[in-house]
Amino acid sequence: MTQQMINGAVLCAVYVLFSLGLTLSWGALDVLNLAHGALMMFSAFTAYVVTQHLDLPLALLFVIGVGTAGVCTLLLDVIVFRHIRAKVADKRQSELLTLIAGVGAAGIPVTLAVAYTHDSPFGIGHLDWSSYSLGGGAQISTIQIVIIALGAVLCTALALWVSRTRTGRALRAVAFDGETAELMGVNTRALSAVTMLIAGSLAGLAGMLLVIYLGALTPGSGEPFMLKGFAIIILGSVGSVWGTAIGAVVLAATETVVISQTSGTWVDAISFAIILLVILLRPQGVVGKGLAERV
Amino acid sequence: MSSWYFSHLTLIQGMLISIPLALSVQIALRSGVFSFASIGFYGVGAYGTGILTMRGWPVLPAMLLMIVASGVVAYLMSAPLIRLRGLYLGMVTFAFDLILTVVATNGGELTGGALGLLGVPLGMGTGGLLAAALVAIVLVSQLERRSVGRALVGIKASEELVMSVGVDLKSRKRTVFAISAALGALSGSLYVSTFSTVSPTSAGFTLIITTLTMAVIGGTSSWIGAVIGTVIITWLPTMAATIGEYQHLVYGVVLVLVVMYAPEGVLGALRWLWRRLAPKVRMARPSGGAALAATGPPGGPPPDRGAEAEAEPVPADRVKG
Amino acid sequence: MTHATARTPEKPAPAAAVPSLDVRDAAVNLGGVKALDGVSLTVESGRLYGLAGPNGSGKSTLLAAISRLLDLTSGSILVGGEDIMRRSPFQVARMGLARTFQTVRLMPQFSVLENAMLGADQSVYGSSFLRQWLMPWWTRSREARVRARAEAALERLHLMDLRDQPPLSLSYGVQRKVEIARALTAEPRLLLLDEPTAGMNRTERDEIGELLLRLRNEGVTQVLVEHDLKMMVDICDHLYVLDSGHLIASGRPTECIREPKVVEAYLGRGRRAAA
Numbered sequence: 027m028t029q030q031m032i033n034g035a036v037l038c039a040v041y042v043l044f045s046l047g048l049t050l051s052w053g054a055l056d057v058l059n060l061a062h063g064a065l066m067m068f069s070a071f072t073a074y075v076v077t078q079h080l081d082l083p084l085a086l087l088f089v090i091g092v093g094t095a096g097v098c099t100l101l102l103d104v105i106v107f108r109h110i111r112a113k114v115a116d117k118r119q120s121e122l123l124t125l126i127a128g129v130g131a132a133g134i135p136v137t138l139a140v141a142y143t144h145d146s147p148f149g150i151g152h153l154d155w156s157s158y159s160l161g162g163g164a165q166i167s168t169i170q171i172v173i174i175a176l177g178a179v180l181c182t183a184l185a186l187w188v189s190r191t192r193t194g195r196a197l198r199a200v201a202f203d204g205e206t207a208e209l210m211g212v213n214t215r216a217l218s219a220v221t222m223l224i225a226g227s228l229a230g231l232a233g234m235l236l237v238i239y240l241g242a243l244t245p246g247s248g249e250p251f252m253l254k255g256f257a258i259i260i261l262g263s264v265g266s267v268w269g270t271a272i273g274a275v276v277l278a279a280t281e282t283v284v285i286s287q288t289s290g291t292w293v294d295a296i297s298f299a300i301i302l303l304v305i306l307l308r309p310q311g312v313v314g315k316g317l318a319e320r321v
Numbered sequence: 322m323s324s325w326y327f328s329h330l331t332l333i334q335g336m337l338i339s340i341p342l343a344l345s346v347q348i349a350l351r352s353g354v355f356s357f358a359s360i361g362f363y364g365v366g367a368y369g370t371g372i373l374t375m376r377g378w379p380v381l382p383a384m385l386l387m388i389v390a391s392g393v394v395a396y397l398m399s400a401p402l403i404r405l406r407g408l409y410l411g412m413v414t415f416a417f418d419l420i421l422t423v424v425a426t427n428g429g430e431l432t433g434g435a436l437g438l439l440g441v442p443l444g445m446g447t448g449g450l451l452a453a454a455l456v457a458i459v460l461v462s463q464l465e466r467r468s469v470g471r472a473l474v475g476i477k478a479s480e481e482l483v484m485s486v487g488v489d490l491k492s493r494k495r496t497v498f499a500i501s502a503a504l505g506a507l508s509g510s511l512y513v514s515t516f517s518t519v520s521p522t523s524a525g526f527t528l529i530i531t532t533l534t535m536a537v538i539g540g541t542s543s544w545i546g547a548v549i550g551t552v553i554i555t556w557l558p559t560m561a562a563t564i565g566e567y568q569h570l571v572y573g574v575v576l577v578l579v580v581m582y583a584p585e586g587v588l589g590a591l592r593w594l595w596r597r598l599a600p601k602v603r604m605a606r607p608s609g610g611a612a613l614a615a616t617g618p619p620g621g622p623p624p625d626r627g628a629e630a631e632a633e634p635v636p637a638d639r640v641k642g
Numbered sequence: 643m644t645h646a647t648a649r650t651p652e653k654p655a656p657a658a659a660v661p662s663l664d665v666r667d668a669a670v671n672l673g674g675v676k677a678l679d680g681v682s683l684t685v686e687s688g689r690l691y692g693l694a695g696p697n698g699s700g701k702s703t704l705l706a707a708i709s710r711l712l713d714l715t716s717g718s719i720l721v722g723g724e725d726i727m728r729r730s731p732f733q734v735a736r737m738g739l740a741r742t743f744q745t746v747r748l749m750p751q752f753s754v755l756e757n758a759m760l761g762a763d764q765s766v767y768g769s770s771f772l773r774q775w776l777m778p779w780w781t782r783s784r785e786a787r788v789r790a791r792a793e794a795a796l797e798r799l800h801l802m803d804l805r806d807q808p809p810l811s812l813s814y815g816v817q818r819k820v821e822i823a824r825a826l827t828a829e830p831r832l833l834l835l836d837e838p839t840a841g842m843n844r845t846e847r848d849e850i851g852e853l854l855l856r857l858r859n860e861g862v863t864q865v866l867v868e869h870d871l872k873m874m875v876d877i878c879d880h881l882y883v884l885d886s887g888h889l890i891a892s893g894r895p896t897e898c899i900r901e902p903k904v905v906e907a908y909l910g911r912g913r914r915a916a917a
Contacts, residue, residue, distance in 0.1 A: 058408045060415065109581050118407050118477075119584075122355055125411045126533055127580045133530040133573025141566045249419050249526050256416050260409075291427040298420040301413060306401050460775060467785050468763040469774045474749060475760060481711050482747040484731035485740070486828065487764030491730075496771055542751065 028164035030282050036170050036239065038278035039177025044232040044251055045258040045270050046184055047099075047225035053265015054201045055218050056121060057107050059099065060128030061135075062229050062255065063248030068135035069095035069230035070237035071245070074148040084152050084238075092230035099226025100219060102131055108218065132248070139245035147242035173235050180228070185267040197221065201265060250294045257297035260304045276300075329559075330447065336555040337450035338511045339535060340548060341457040345504035346536040347547035348461050352497045353477030355407045358398075358414040359505030360532055361421045362391045364524030366509030368425060368432055371441040371519055380444025384510040388503050395502030399495040418529055425521040437520025444514040453511055457504055462544045464500075473497065527569050534572045538579050540586025549587050662687045662863065663708065663832060668717035670703055670887075677703040679887040680717070685865060687831075690858040692878035692895060693867045696907055699884040701867045702744055705834045708865075709741050710734045721832065736764065740830035742821045744837050744867075748809040754820050755805040758792035761827030766791070788827075795826035798853060815842035822850070826857075833857070833864045840869065851877050871908075875899060883907065 044066060051057045069091035076082060076090055106127050114120035139148075155167040188194040199207040200214055208214045232251075237243045258277055262269025277300065281293050326333070345359035366387045373383035402410060425432045433439065464470060472493060475483035484490050513519045531554065539550025558568055583590055663685035670678040678700045685691050693701050706712035708719055710731040718727050726734050740761065748757045763769065767784035774781055796802050799819045809817055822838050835854070839847045851873050854864060858879075868874050874881060874895060881898040883891040885907035891898050898904065 052408065056408070058412060106577055106581055113581075114584070118353070121407050122350070122411070123580045123584055125355065125408070126537055127577050129530055129533055130573040130576025130580065133527070133569045133576070136526070137567055137570035137573065141570075246522075246526070250423070253416050253419050256412050260412075292423075294423045295420060298416055298423075301416055305405065305409075305413060463774050463778075464771060467774065467781050468767050468788070469769045469771060471749075471752065471756060471760050471763055472769040474751060478749050479747045481731075482743070482760075484711065485709055485735055485743075486760050486824070487732045487735035488769060489730070489732045493769060500771070 028160055028162055030286055032160075032164065032166050032170060034278045034282035035174050037281060038274045039173045040232050040236055040239075041254055041258055041274040041278055042177045042181050042271055043228050043235070045255045045262075045274060046181065046267065047228035047232075048255045049259045049262070049265055049267075049270050050184075050221055050228075051103075051225045052259070054197050054221050055103075055107075055111075056117070057103070057124055057222075058121075058128065059102070059107075059225070060125060060252070061102060061132035062099075062128075062225070063250075063252040064132035064135045065095045065098050065226060065248070066229040066233040066236075066251060067139065067243055067245060067248040068098065069233035070150065070243050070247075071135070071139045071142070071148065073150045073234060073237070075142065077150050087150060088231075088234050091234040092227050095230025095233065096223050096227035098135070099229070100223045102128075102226075103218060103222035106131065107222075108215070136245055136248070143245060145245055147244045148237075149242035150237055152238050153241055169235075169239055173239060176231070176235070180231075181267065181271050184224075188267055193217070193220065250297075253294060253297040253301075257300040257304075260301055332555055332559065334447055334450055334515050336551055337447070337454045338508055338515060339532075339551045339555065340454040340508075341504045341511070342508035342532050343535040343539070343547040343551045344457050344461045344544060345501045345508070346532050347539075347541045347544060348464065348497060348504070349501040350536065350541040351465075351477065351543075352473040352494070353480075354403070354494055354497055354501070355411040356402075356414045356498060356501060357411065357529055357533075358395065358417050358498070359501040360524070360529050361414070361418040362395065362502040362505035363509035363512075363528065363532075364418075364421045364425060364519075365391055366506030367513040367519040367524060368428075368438065368509075369506070370510040371438040371513040372431060374442045374444065374514065375438065375440070380442070380514050384507070384514070387510050388506045391506035392499045392503035396495055396499040399498040403491060403494045403498065415529070418524075419526070422521045422525045425524065433520075435521060437518060437523070438513065439518050441513050441517045441519070443517050445511055450511055450515065453507060457507065458544055458548065460500075461504070461547075465543060530569055530572050530576065534576045534579075537576060537584075538586050540588030542585060543588055546586050546588040553587070662722060663865070664720040664723075665704070665708070666718045666720070668704070668707060668719060669715045670700075670707060670712060671715045672703075676887045678707070678714075681884070681887070681889045682717075683882050683889060683892065685832075685863060687863045688858070688861045689879040690854060690864045690866065690877060692874040692881040693865055693884065694871060694874055694881055694899070694904075695884035695890075698886075699907070700887040701884055702836055703887075704884070705741065705836050705865070705867060708734075708834060709739060732764070735828075738831035739834065740825040740828040740832075741834035742818075742825050742836055742838055744840075746814070746817045746821050748817055748820055748824075750808060750810045752809070753806050754801060754809055754812070754823075755789070755792055755796065757809055757820055758795055758823045758827045759788050761795070761824040762788045762791045762829070765828060791829065792823070792827045795823040798826060799823050800849075813841075815839075815846050818842060819846075819850075822853075831861075831863060833862055835864060835866045835868075837867055837869060839873065847873060871899060 044062075048059065048062050051059050072094040073087045073091040076087065082090075107124050110120050110123045110127060114123060155169045157165045157167045159165055188197060196207065196212045196217055199210070199212055200217055204214055233243070236247075254277060258270055258273035261273030261276055262271070277297065280296050280300075284293055284296060342359065342363055345362075346357070349356045349359065366384075369387040369390070370380070370383045373386070374380055402413060405413065425437065426435050428434070464473065472483060472488045475486075475488065476490060476493060480490055509519070509524070535550040535554045536547050537550070538553060539548065540546030554572070557571070558565075579586060585592070665681060665683050668678050668681045669676065681700070681704065693704065695701050703712060707714050708721075710726060710729060714727065718725055720726065721734065721737055721739065724737075726737075729737075749760070752760075766788045767773070767781060793802065793805070796805055799822060801816070801819055801823060804812065804816070809820055812820070818838060818841060822835070825833060825835070839850050842850065847870060854866065855877050858864060866874065866878065878895050881891070881893065881895040882889060883898060883901075883904050885903075890903045890907060891901045
């Protein structure tokens with residue numbers, strides 16, 4: 027039981043990191059970045075490619091992995107999404123084009139990874155972590171502690187950033203009404219760049235932690251994570267940091283219970299079931315309110 | 322000619338199979354329904370038909386059953402879905418496609434697990450594929466004409482407007498959703514009974530990329546765009562031998578570039594060319610030019626007022642629709 | 643013009659079941675702001691009503707509520723004696739209500755004629771996919787009927803020469819006329835016009851004013867929202883004045899706009915004190 031709670035907490039922390047990036051860009055910029063999962067995988071993949079050629083310390087690998095996802099997301103926004111937003115006046119059309127561009131962009135890292143690994147699992151080593159016994163046969167390893175701590179700390183930090191800092195307030199203003207915010211002197215370009223950089227870095231961090239924790243990822247690992255991200259966002263409502271945390275707890279807990287009770291092959295279906303349930307019962311999300319509504 | 326035909330038979334067949342799928346995305350996007358669900362129904366059609374024919378069903382009834390069932394299921398599914406705003410609908414239908422991959426992988430003996438179905442009875446000749454593609458084209462192209470066509474384009478342009486002229490918005494969207502699903506199922510059924518196999522990956526994320534590229538590169542404003550896109554995407558890999566395993570990377574890049582620089586696709590580019598050439602054609606007819614001059618120069622008082630107005634919807638947009 | 647031959651003779655307005663409009667205690671809250679607050683008014687059939695008021699007084703909100711594009715927070719609206727609060731916008735449209743929008747809503751990919759045709763499509767042949775697939779001869783004949791109606795409407799607005807133009811190539815005033823033509827193509831019994839003459843010059847305004855008067859004489863009930871008070875006073879049978887979501891005046895236009903409350907709403911308190 028204790029062991030399952032630990033496993034669930036680790037899962038939850040990874041989910042939080044992954045989903046925060048997704049929900050932030052959607053909530054603030056109306057960008058649903060369908061390449062988010064692919065870039066999460068790509069961060070671990072880049073680190074893997076580096077380890078094939080160089081022997082670097084883990085910390086440096088993290089910088090490379092997180093940086094890759096962050097910079098790629100930033101470039102995606104600066105080059106592609108921003109272009110679409112500037113060019114297409116009709117909001118619905120611009121949202122649709124952004125969605126499609128995200129799918130196209132996701133194809134690039136996935137194809138690279140498939141070609142390089144021949145569509146097989148890859149890892150970056152660093153699997154030896156000391157474990158501590160918690161009694162009752164339950165154990166917790168250093169990496170598990172690190173993941174849980176990072177999830178909790180970064181989630182709190184992000185929540186404080188959005189609610190307490192000047193930049194965070196500007197972000198909420200943009201989420202509420204981009205044009206007005208711009209008129210009021212908010213530098214929307216810089217703000218969207220920062221947001222996307224953070225969003226991508228969070229995905230990269232999730233990918234790096236995951237590949238170390240699980241030992242390996244596959245080129246297709248990002249896709250089920252998109253499902254999970256969707257379920258968490260829709261549970262917690264778009265753009266809400268604490269909502270995302272609560273959504274992640276619910277999903278991770280449900281999955282942990284299902285894994286312990288069944289063979290675990292259907293675990294990805296839970297996300298979809300959650301999505302369907304929320305849509306049928308409460309399309310505007312279950313917990314809290316998004317960025318814009320709280321201004 | 323015939324030797325060319327036989328050496329390219331797989332490509333030709335693949336192209337004919339892809340046409341209904343590309344149309345399924347095109348008709349949805351054209352009508353302002355942000356749905357990727359038809360790509361999931363491609364998987365449903367492929368697996369369903371495969372499973373049925375492997376259990377002794379004849380091909381045609383199996384296909385028909387899957388197409389009709391997909392349409393009906395999609396119609397029922399659409400009731401809660403069409404209430405969703407654009408991005409949510411995109412997200413949910415994207416999730417629907419991904420979950421079907423999970424279902425197919427974990428379906429045990431029924432779906433053949435990660436390997437998928439192998440040795441599905443063949444039941445489609447090229448003639449049959451051609452007929453199916455033509456039927457799909459005729460059905461979809463008819464929906465671009467007259468009252469029906471105007472209503473569907475209108476849904477995409479302004480939901481408030483089409484409601485105010487009496488279009489039953491919900492019913493139209495739901496029907497489009499169902500037709501899109503049925504077309505996807507048709508394509509999947511054709512695939513499995515032509516190539517005798519289907520696996521979870523063949524209906525997964527890469528199919529979403531390929532299909533979107535087909536629909537968007539040609540232009541979603543008309544069925545012609547979907548057909549042009551299908552032709553281009555089918556023959557592109559043969560033109561550049563090096564593409565090979567990087568096929569989907571190229572599609573991804575192409576998709577992004579088209580969305581950025583030519584969101585109307587090839588069709589849009591052709592229309593643009595036509596508009597440039599048309600005035601020269603019209604010079605021959607005196608009435609056209611004179612008519613414009615009679616109403617004064619275009620773009621009088623606030624020229625950008627229309628664009629500004631579109632960007633800022635009446636509050637009603639948020640409350641309803 | 644050769645097109646003139648295609649024009650159908652003007653149909654007399656149907657005498658039976660002419661709808662009047664009855665707004666009862668209508669209120670709309672938009673995010674805490676009371677856009678409409680307890681507005682009651684009636685519109686008798688066959689007359690031209692003006693709806694005046696300064697910016698943000700709730701005129702467009704009321705039109706949106708009548709065409710069911712916006713839900714009332716409380717109160718009810720009756721068209722022809724029938725409560726429409728449980729009807730969809732498209733059902734209300736099919737009851738014979740047509741409207742124009744404050745912001746022009748024309749389809750850039752359609753010609754002027756096709757934009758106008760959109761107005762009559764549903765009442766003449768709807769958008770049934772099955773009919774479209776199975777009965778091409780039937781849809782063809784209906785298409786001709788819709789086209790004739792659209793051409794008649796374009797004719798009334800002197801737009802026949804522009805029938806094949808894409809709307810975005812036209813000036814804003816002309817686009818507004820196309821917007822009106824689309825509403826006329828529906829041959830409505832109740833017509834809601836939201837600032838139909840914005841962006842037009844004086845001559846064009848007078849033209850539209852005359853058109854609305856002719857429509858009134860043909861029996862079309864109209865509710866006109868317009869910034870041009872002079873035009874409203876000139877042509878309307880009856881004026882309602884809104885301010886901050888309240889109905890502040892009602893009556894014959896010439897008398898109505900002299901009421902102190904109305905002057906105050908338009909010119910501000912200070913101005914009145916000075917006067």
